[in-house]
Amino acid sequence: MSRQDARVPLLSREDLPEEFRYLFDEDVLGELNLFQSIGHVPRAMRAYMRYGTALWNAGDLSTRERELAILAVARTVRARYEWHQHVELGREAGVTTEELNAIARADDCPFSERERAIVRYASAVATGTVTDPMFEAAVEVTDVETVVGLTMLAGHYLMTARILDSLSVPIDDGEFAGWTLE
Known part of the structure; x- marks a missing residue:
């Protein structure tokens, strides 16, 4: 998909x-096609950016755990843009290629008990299938504040995936990383 295939002009x-x-100056985020698309509603874009930043620090998730959750949401809803963007961010946070491939296969075996609970919970938020035992398992390895923050984070990335899909936002460097990585 190219810039010309986007449903709205990239600003x-x-x-x-x-x-x-x-x-567009903060952290070079304006260069991302996501922001160039939602920039058509600048007040909402500003709120979106502030909300996303607040969620990155909600609860007691490590950077690695946050990336695992985001990657799990992306895989669950087959959000190519989000997966592509967060593969590299996940690697920077210590997620290995083997672990990325496991997430892509919906296989949570390589992860610790805490990480498995986080990945499972984030995926369930994305599909609307959170159960009481799943919620309790996530709280047991974290705490209520972290699970509420995780819920909001997963919901934010689900919303982002829907925005990207609805606006046909192209992947930034044009070449999808793929669901299976080397």
């Missing part, structure tokens, strides 16, 4: 009203 910093241009 540049200069396309935004002056008061919102700074959003």
Whole structure:
């Protein structure tokens, strides 16, 4: 999928009203096709960015655990853009290729008990299939605050996947990483 295949034009910093241009300067996020797409509604984009940032630090998830949860959501809903973006972020957080391939196969065996509970819970949030035992298992290895934060994080990435799909946002560097990695 190319930039021309996107359902909305991908905006540049200069396309935004002056008061919102700074959003494309923060952490170089404006270069991502996601933000170039949702920039058509700059106030909502700003709120989306702030909310996402707050969720990254919600509860007691490590960077690795957060990436495992995001990758689990992406795999569960087959969100190519999110998977592609978070493969590298996951690797930077210590997720191995073997572990990435396990997530892609919906195999949580290589993970610790805590990580398995997080991955299973995030996937269930994405499909709307959280059960009492699953919730309790996640709370048992973390705490209520962390599970609430995990719920919100998984929901945020599910919403992001739906936005990306609905707007046909192309993968940033054009070449999908693939569900199976080397």
